Every structure is written in structure tokens, then in C-alpha cells.
Amino acid sequence: MKRLLGFVVKEFIHIFRDPRTVIVLFGIPVVQILLFGFVIKLEINDSNIAILDLSKDEVSLSLSDRLCSSGFFRLKENLHSYNDIDRVLRSGKVKSVIVFGEDFGRDLAASGKASLSIIADGTEPNYATLVCNYATAIVNDFSREQNELNAGVTFAIQPEVRMFYNPELKDQFMFVPGVMAFVLILISALMTSIAITREKEFGTMEVLLVSPLRAGHIIVGKVVPYMVLSFITVLVILWMSWLVFELPIRGSLWLLIGVSMLYILLGLSLGIFISTVSNNMQQAIFISLMSLLLPTIILSGFIFPVENMPYGYGIASYLVPGKYYLIAIKNIMIKGLGIGYVWKETLVMSLMSAFFIWLSINSFKKKDYSRRGIIAMRTVLYLIRKEFKQIFRDVFLGKAIIGIPILQLLIFVPAVTLEIKRVDLCVIDRDMTAHSRQLLSAIQSSGVFRITRFTQSEDEANSLLHSDKNHMAIQIPSGFGRDIGNGHPARIMVSVNAINAMTAQLSWVYLSGIVNDMNMDIALESVGKHAPTMLKQVEVTHRIWYNEMLNYKHFMLPGILTILISLIGMVLGGINLVKEKEIGTIEQINVTPIKKHQFILSKMIPFLLISLFDLAFGLILGKLFFNMPFVGSIGLLFLSATIYLVGIMGLTLLISIYSHSQQQFLFVAFFFFIIFMLMGGIFTPTDSMPLWAQKMNYFNPMMYQMRVTRMVMLKGSGLMDVGKDLLALLIFGVMLSVLAVRGYRKVA
Incomplete structure (x- = not known):
């Protein structure tokens, strides 16, 4: 034990001998968490758009003002002809162009329908999708208000939405835990990946080999100092997340720290294993970056939802340590869940850590450390x-x-x-009428939503949201069909898992579009075929340039x-x-x-x-x-x-x-x-x-x-x-x- 303690002290002295290295070790993770917590966003704010208004009537100008005052869009340029569209999109000045056809207001008044085109730059598919969906939602709200004001038609179905865990739809709830997972494992693995290779390159490995230290002692001695430093880093990061980004810690703080330290141990053990199989520091660094950088960003769920990837990538994601840590800290910090909901992730990270430590010790024994x-x-x-x-x-x-x-x-x-390919939802249908079945059929046939569970228990629906088995729950109360038949507002309750703010927003936009279409059908039936022009509907066409298939x-x-x-x-x-x-x-x-x-x-x-x-x-x-x-x-x-x-x-x-x-x-x-x-x-x-x-x-x-x-x-x-x-x-x-x-x- 004295030998091991002496070796650990030697490693601490080696680390603290250069103050600049210590500043880098502590400063980089904290600065990156602070920076990326503010910067990384998927939402739309003040997106630059251009408008080509060939009508310039009261209705088109009013709708243009509505789009530009929404906070989502900012008018960059008014265009004068179709030839200007390619110029502004190709130069990158704007991401989308809104086109009002000639006689837009006159067509809406005469026939009840008018066309509007949204031309989006498809080089960024997700951004193009967001632009089109947000603009369409604003136009639909405009049409609804016009119908309520002019035709006296009240849309029958009125959804009430509850955003679980993240009611303000802050992107930080998704990205700060992701940046934590990304930065902690990369720093941990990089710190230790060059620990043994450095000894090999400078010839000090022979000194260790002829000493009474065992392979396990050397591995532990390399890991312990960085574990202590990482513990301090984790405390600082969690404190900054709470203080600066108001990221809640709804669950056990000790459980959160314990899971974070287990994840750091996994990163350190992986780094040690890489260092034992590398012949020099360049090899160790290259393997660490290539094996952790892109896999952690892409396959952990940090930015890209794993459930939307092809099947084989979902299987491969189980090999990425960041996936388990990300699930665990979101459950603890944001949902306030206990060990009963994160024991699987904790067990997997423990087994991974033990496996890499065992591999490191065995690789260390087998390697020939002579200087070459x-x-x-x-x-x-x-x-x-x-x-x-x-x-x-x-x-x-x-x-x-x-x-x-x-x-x-x-x-x-x-x-x-x-791309959102599938949103799993749970349904509580307490009405069981033709109207409720019509709504659920429209949702199921949209190609976006998949109903995975019917239940009569609100607690069961909430439990499915807690465990991430469903992204959304829809509750249709009794009397829903009766209210529609009597011309009264019929309410439905929608609960959304909003930790991933972008997925929550898009899911809600898709659902709102389905409800809006059904409302228009019901309104047409109530007004009657003899006066269809009483209802005003702006038909929105999406056109994607440069990447038509997104x-x-x-x-x-x-x-x-x-x-x-x-x-x-x-x-x-x-x-x-x-x-x-x-x-x-x-x-x-x-x-x-x-x-x-x-x-x-x-x-x-x-x-x-x-x-x-x-x-x-x-x-x-x-x-x-x-x-x-x-x-x-x-x-x-x-x-x-x-x-x-x-x-x-x-x-x-x-x-x-x-x-x-x-x-x-x-x-x-x-x-x-x-x-x-x-x-x-x-x-x-x-x-x-x-x-x-x-x-x-x-x-x-x-x-x-x-x-x-x-x-x-x-x-x-x-x-x-x-x-x-x-x-x-x-x-x-x-x-x-x-x-x-x-x-x-x-x-x-």
C-alpha cells in the first residue's frame, strides 16, 4: 500500500509541476460548458427571410407583419421578381423566401382560398423543416383568427398542451447534459491515454518495470490523481449548470455525483487501455479522438435522436458510453428520478469500466516496453x-x-x-365516439405519430413519459364528440416530454397541423356547402431548393x-x-x-x-x-x-x-x-x-x-x-x- 501511495503522490507532483497544465485541466471543461450552454441551439430566432409580395394588398401585408413580428423571422429584403430568389438564397443572405401570388387578398375574399409559397434553402435540412413548419403554423393561426372574426366560426377542437420537465422549452435542458457527457469523457480519456505512452517514449517505463510495483498498482496510480481532479471539475460544472443555466437538480445530488464519477472512471479506464496498446503519444491521441469524438456526438443522443437513426446504428449506440451517462443524468437532474430508473445505465457503465481496467492490466503485462x-x-x-x-x-x-x-x-x-420519423404516443380516450376515432385515425395515418399504448390511467401515461417509452400522451375527455356536435369547444389534453425542446416543438407543430385540418373539415360541415367562401383558408406550399429531398x-x-x-x-x-x-x-x-x-x-x-x-x-x-x-x-x-x-x-x-x-x-x-x-x-x-x-x-x-x-x-x-x-x-x-x-x- 505504501508503494501505491508513493506512486500516486508522484503522479500528483508530475501533474502540478506545470501550473499551466492544471489551469487547462480545470479551465477547459468549465469554459466549454459555459460557452456551449448559451450557443448551441436548434430553435429559430430572428431567421433572415425575404418576401416577394406580388399582391401588396391589405391581407398580404397583414400576414407579412404577422410573420416578421413573431420573433421567429426577420425581414432581410423585399424582392421584386422571381429572378431575385436564386440570388438571395445562393448568396446565403436569407434561409427562406415567402412568396405571395398576385391577387392574394382578392382570391381569399372571392373563393375563400389563396396560395402562399415558402421557398427554403435545403442545404440545412433541419433548419428548412423548422422554417417551413413554423411559418405554416403562423399562417394557420392567421387563418383561424380571420374565420373567427369574419365568419363567426369557432374551431371545435382546442388542444391544451403541457410540456413536461421543460415547460419553457429551453435548449439548455438538452444540450448542457450533452456537452457534459461529451467534454468529460474526452478530457478523461485524453488525460490518461498519454499517461503510459509518455513513460514509454521517455524511457521511464523501464524504471517502473524493474520496481516492485505490480501492473495493477501502476494502472491505479495513473487513474487516482485524475479521478480526484475530475471530481472537483464535476462539482464546478454542476454548480455552473445550476447557477448560470438554471438547470434543475430535481433528483439526488449524491446519486448524480456518483453516476458522474462512474462515468469519469469509465473514461479514464478507456484512456488507460488506449495508452497500453499504443506505441507513442501520437497513436494514443489519434485513437482517442477518432474513437470518442464523432461516436459521442452522433451516437449518444447528444444532438441527434438515436431512435430516428437506421436500425443498425441504434444497436451500435449501445457501445457508446456517453449514451448511458446522458440518459442517467437527464433522469436524475431534469426528471427527478431515483436509482430505480437509472440502475441499468449505472450497471452498464460499471461493467464497461471493469472490462477496460481488466484489459489494461492484461495488455500492460503482455506488452514489451523496450525502447525502439x-x-x-x-x-x-x-x-x-x-x-x-x-x-x-x-x-x-x-x-x-x-x-x-x-x-x-x-x-x-x-x-x-x-428528421422526426416517429413519435411514440400514448392515448387516453374516455370518449370513444366517432369524432375521437376520426382524430386518432388522422394522427396515426400522418406517418409521424405511432400510437403504442391505449390506457385509461393517467398515472400509467405519465409513467411511460418518465421512462422515455413514449414522447407524447393525448387525453380525450368524455363529452368530446358531444361538444363538437353541439358546436361547443371540445378540449383535448396533450402532454409532451420536452427535455429535447426541438423534438417537442416539432411534434407539437405536426399535431397542431393535423388538428387544424380536422377543424377545417368540421367548420365546413357546420357552415354548409352553400356558403363555402365564408371560411378563409391560406394554402401553404413548401418548396425546397438545392436539396429537394431534404x-x-x-x-x-x-x-x-x-x-x-x-x-x-x-x-x-x-x-x-x-x-x-x-x-x-x-x-x-x-x-x-x-x-x-x-x-x-x-x-x-x-x-x-x-x-x-x-x-x-x-x-x-x-x-x-x-x-x-x-x-x-x-x-x-x-x-x-x-x-x-x-x-x-x-x-x-x-x-x-x-x-x-x-x-x-x-x-x-x-x-x-x-x-x-x-x-x-x-x-x-x-x-x-x-x-x-x-x-x-x-x-x-x-x-x-x-x-x-x-x-x-x-x-x-x-x-x-x-x-x-x-x-x-x-x-x-x-x-x-x-x-x-x-x-x-x-x-x-
């Missing part, structure tokens, strides 16, 4: 050859740096969807490609320089005639070429496997990607120059990478972010590259359309590359 002008241009070429040899000398890394990103592209692109694969492939080439450029590109410093070869280079810009170029070019190769290969596979369209110029896309990669590699080289260890570099680079990724519009629309976050995004190169990639590939945008984005990337690239060159001189 023209002239200027020629110099640069020699250094580039040296860098390529260093990369591909590691057989695993040489294959993985190309193979794993492409494999992840093929695996994860089909999984990503925010194919999420076409939306996500550019995003995942951008993530993968960024990982190669940001992480592997910069860590090479820190490795040179740690093993001492940087001093040998500093005394040679090699100039500083030659050295920086030699560090950039190999990873730039590898990244561009991955981009080209990914585009080819996207066309072969997903029929990915490519409407614009491929030269323009590769020009943008080259400028972008130069910029982010300049940033990471700048970070590496001022980092004393690979661990320190990794956490700082990871901090910037996660911010760039989650704020770059890859998964969630940038237009939904707060205004201050949108201004902050001006300094986010990934946002510009993401926008250029989608505009060129899906819209066929040209140089004039993306010129401002390319200029921003160019300024970013030049500035950071110059800083990297100047910074290297200071350190050398």
Missing part, C-alpha cells in the same frame, strides 16, 4: 521528406491517418439525422469531411513540433542553417497534402456511396480548403511553440478545436445562436470553411458568392502563419 532560392527550396524539400518519413515510419499511424477518417465518413454520414447525408458529408481534415491539420500537425522539443531534436535543428520559415513550412506541408488527399478521397466516396451532388467548382473548393488548412495549422504550430509538453499542447488545441466545431454550423445552425456568439464566430475559420463547402457543393455558388468567406480565411491564414514563424524565432 534553389538551395533554400532543396532545404525545404529535404525537411518535407524527413517529415513524411517520420509520419509513415509508424506503420499504424501512416495507415490510420488516411484510413480511419475515411472509414468514419462512411460509417457516420448515414447515421446523422434530425437528404441529411448531403448536409452532413461536408461537415464530417471538414471535421476530419481539421483533426489531421490541428492535432497531428502541431504535436510533431512539441515532440521534437520533448525528445531534444529541436536543439539539433536550431543549430543548423535551416531558416525559421523553412522549418515551419516543412511542418505544414506534409499534413496539408495528407488532409487534401483525405478530402479528395472523401468526395469520391461521397459520390459513390451517397450520390453526393457537386454543383460548383472543385477548384474553388480545394482553394478554400488549402487556405483554411494553412490557417488552422498556423494556429496549432503557434500553440505548439509555446507548449512545453504534448499533453499541454493537446488540451489547448482540443479547446480551440471543440469551440470551432460546435460553433461552426456543422451540426447546429449558426443563425440560431445569440447575436454575441454570431459576432464571435467572425473569428472561427471552421465556420467559413463549412459555409463555403456547402455553398459550392450544393448550391453551385461561385467566387463572387463566397468571396468574403475566402478573404476572411486568407487573412486568418496569413496572420497566424506569420505569428508562428515569428514565435518560433523567440523560442529558439
